[in-house]
Amino acid sequence: MRNAFVEEITNIAQKNKKIILLAGDIGYKLFDNFKKKYPSRFYNCGVAEANMTTAAAGLALKGFTPVTYTIATFNVYKTVEQIKIDICYPNLGVVIVGVGTGLNYAGLGATHHAVEDIGVLRSIPNLNIVSPADSLELRSLLRDVIKRKKPTYFRIGKKGEKNIYNTMPNTRIGKGNIIYDGKKICIISTGNIITNANQAILNLRKKNIQPGLISMHTIKPLDINLLDKVFKRYKYIVILEEHSSIGGLTSAISEHYLEKNFTNKFLKLNTGEKFILKPGNQKKAQDNLNISSIKIEQKILKFLNLYK
Amino acid sequence: MKKKYNFLNKISTQVRYETIKLVHSTNTAHLGSSLSCVDILVASYFLKNGLKNKVNNLKNVKETFILSKGHAAPALYAVLQKKKYISKRSLYSYSKPNSFLEEHPNIRINGILVSSGSLGHGLSYAAGLSLGDKINKKMNKHIVLMSDGECNEGSVWEAAMFITGKKLKNILVLIDCNKWQATERTNQVLKIEPMRDKWKSFGWKVYEINGHNFESIDKVFYKFNKNPIPTAVICRTVKGKGVSFMEDNNLWHYRSPNQKEFIKAKEELGIK
Numbered sequence: 001m002r003n004a005f006v007e008e009i010t011n012i013a014q015k016n017k018k019i020i021l022l023a024g025d026i027g028y029k030l031f032d033n034f035k036k037k038y039p040s041r042f043y044n045c046g047v048a049e050a051n052m053t054t055a056a057a058g059l060a061l062k063g064f065t066p067v068t069y070t071i072a073t074f075n076v077y078k079t080v081e082q083i084k085i086d087i088c089y090p091n092l093g094v095v096i097v098g099v100g101t102g103l104n105y106a107g108l109g110a111t112h113h114a115v116e117d118i119g120v121l122r123s124i125p126n127l128n129i130v131s132p133a134d135s136l137e138l139r140s141l142l143r144d145v146i147k148r149k150k151p152t153y154f155r156i157g158k159k160g161e162k163n164i165y166n167t168m169p170n171t172r173i174g175k176g177n178i179i180y181d182g183k184k185i186c187i188i189s190t191g192n193i194i195t196n197a198n199q200a201i202l203n204l205r206k207k208n209i210q211p212g213l214i215s216m217h218t219i220k221p222l223d224i225n226l227l228d229k230v231f232k233r234y235k236y237i238v239i240l241e242e243h244s245s246i247g248g249l250t251s252a253i254s255e256h257y258l259e260k261n262f263t264n265k266f267l268k269l270n271t272g273e274k275f276i277l278k279p280g281n282q283k284k285a286q287d288n289l290n291i292s293s294i295k296i297e298q299k300i301l302k303f304l305n306l307y308k
Numbered sequence: 309m310k311k312k313y314n315f316l317n318k319i320s321t322q323v324r325y326e327t328i329k330l331v332h333s334t335n336t337a338h339l340g341s342s343l344s345c346v347d348i349l350v351a352s353y354f355l356k357n358g359l360k361n362k363v364n365n366l367k368n369v370k371e372t373f374i375l376s377k378g379h380a381a382p383a384l385y386a387v388l389q390k391k392k393y394i395s396k397r398s399l400y401s402y403s404k405p406n407s408f409l410e411e412h413p414n415i416r417i418n419g420i421l422v423s424s425g426s427l428g429h430g431l432s433y434a435a436g437l438s439l440g441d442k443i444n445k446k447m448n449k450h451i452v453l454m455s456d457g458e459c460n461e462g463s464v465w466e467a468a469m470f471i472t473g474k475k476l477k478n479i480l481v482l483i484d485c486n487k488w489q490a491t492e493r494t495n496q497v498l499k500i501e502p503m504r505d506k507w508k509s510f511g512w513k514v515y516e517i518n519g520h521n522f523e524s525i526d527k528v529f530y531k532f533n534k535n536p537i538p539t540a541v542i543c544r545t546v547k548g549k550g551v552s553f554m555e556d557n558n559l560w561h562y563r564s565p566n567q568k569e570f571i572k573a574k575e576e577l578g579i580k
Contacts, residue, residue: 020443040443043474051432051466058436061369061421062444066436081426082463086433089423090415 001157001192002030002099004135008142009067010034013041016146020059024049024070026099049074053082053096060092065146071105072098072114072155080120083151088126093149097156101131102191102242103271104158106285113279114155115271118219119247121153128173129220131155131191134163137217140171148173157192164198164215176223182212185236185304187296188227190216190249193242196286199293204300211238211300222252231262236307238300240269242291267303269296313522319390320350324550325579326386326399332570334403336411340548340560342383344486345453347520348543349380349387352451352482355522357529359451361391364421370448372421372437376430377455377484378412385409385417393419428461430454431481435467438476449536451480457489460498465510471538472511478536480529481512484519486547488558507540519543551576 010033013019021034021042035042045052049070056066068075075098076083087094098117105112118129128150132138138156145152152173169177179194180201187197194215201211212234216223230237241249250268257264271289279285286292290299323346331339352358352373363371375384382402389399394409394417401407408416412425422433434450441448458464471479485503487494495501507514515531517524525543532539547561548554551573565573 020439043439045470046466046473048463048466048470050428050463051435051470054429054432054463055436055439055467055470057422058433058438059440060436061366061433062437062440063369064440064443082429082432085423085426086429 001135001138001161002027002159004138005097005142005156006030006034008139010037012143012146013038016065018063018065019146020064020066022052022056022066022068024052024068024074026070049078050082053079054086056094057086057090057092060094065093065095065149067095067097069097069099071112072101072117073112076114076117076120076153083121083127084124087151088124091126092151095145095152095154097154099156100158101155102193103276103279103282103285106276106279106282110275110277113276115242115244115276116247117155118243118249119251122220122247122252126151127220128152128218129155130173130218132217133192133194133215134161134165136163136165136168137171137177137215140168141173141217144171144173155191161192162195164195171217174218174221174223176226177215177217179213179215180211182210182234184234185209185238185300186212186214186230186234187238187240188214188216188230188249188253189240190219191242193240193291196291196293196296197240200296200300203293203297209300209304216249219249219252222256224256227253227256228260231257231260231264235264236267236304237264238267238269238303240291240296242286243270245270245273265307267299269299309521309523313526316350316354316522319354320347321577321579323350323383323386323390325574325577326389327382328551328565328570328573330382330386330402331564335564336403337562337564338379338382338411339564340488340554340558341377341455341486342380343549343551343554344545344547345377345380345484346383346549347522348453348482348484348525349383351522351525352453353387353391355526355529357526357533359449364419366415366421369421369437372434372448372450374422374424374430374433374450374452375413376424376452377427377458378424381411381413384413388419427455427458428463431464431467434479435471435476438471438479439474441478442476447478447536449478449480451482453482453484456483456485456487456494456500456503459483459500459503460489468507468510468512476538479538480532481540483540483542484545485542486545488547488561490561503542511538513537513539514542515539516542516544519545520549
């Protein structure tokens, strides 16, 4: 996903001369092409994320569209106040890119696990939170994000993720994508964990279970129209995210659901609320937390059995 | 001090009086911190070598002034009124319901570019503005007023390194060193001195002056205009400056003067 991000922002920057890329000393050689093409529009800001974030706000005041880029944990947790006061309060069009969200850096330990980022940021006014499912959705969303010039947290994976789209979808912020229509049960998910849901669905179809699948790539503002349609159409709802059980997509949907008179049944699949210790790699960690494709499949079978 | 600076003394006295009146009438805080930087504010806004007549134009950002020590807002508001950025009526709405003139500056007030109040943000903002100028091949002056206590914040030093590291220009930092922070002597809370050496070692041009002397401030402005490299000015000041019983007394970080104290302060300032 990060390669797709760099390629796409490099393409967009060809026409949009206002784009300035600020990196927090991350992405070795990743931006070489961008730097070669636009030498005066890339700055390595060092391991100083607070300054990078406010400097981006300063650039935005000058009419630029700054994009800050570093590992999600650093670009969110070290900069919350800068994001709130310097970017969101004046409503400036800065894009904060968090790379390696969720458990992409599982093996690096809890210092690098970005499973609280949505929860930390979601209550800040004016901030859009966008979490694309794959490289193709990322490209489409990034174009829309740049066009809108609003404070945006752009939450992406790392590398080698599978695509779930065949071609680039025409995706807009705040409008969730229906990947599959299904029967009775629907999975709502966000970010690249959705590829696990996809695999689980392929397996479940062999057992004559046909879940729908929604990519809720925009967590804020939430697509409540689509949610209401999903609640009406499907009795059984699975909310899947590579994020803490607190503050993320599950919380956002719950907050909306509370105001409604639906009678759906829910299955919540996420990373829980504890520090994730001895994770091994991402795949192993996901399996331990019941969000690998095989565990998603098993959990859904159990969930449906419960209400037979 | 030369006679040509006499007019500034007069303005400063009026700004001090307005500041005290604002704090007294609303029972708000930060009077000592406001009074210590009145002369720096007045010098910045009224000296020919200081700021131009229209700064912080949000629609077309060129020359800027950032009050990074946002808690000195009453003094800034009084100056903005004198420079006609805001009306007298607006000034006296300070801290009242339905007024944008909160106890810290925000961008809804004419003449304010960035909302401040949390310390350690202003210099990074100036860094971004100056970087924007560099990309546009423009030269605009950016002045930041900070406090000595504010230099506790790590982000100040991130910005200091960034500015010289990226060879940015036209950033002038005025540090109101009044030797006190909210609860204790600045240099006893953290080891902040020697301030001059710290900034110097970060690659900044440094001046150390009396922050109540207009001639000294003017000289620094003049030198900076001639050679606008990143410049930090250690302004040695007195907290609560101008009122004998407030001077260097940290009680006035939070306390607001009662009626008796207000009258006494007014008398001392020679206001009729």
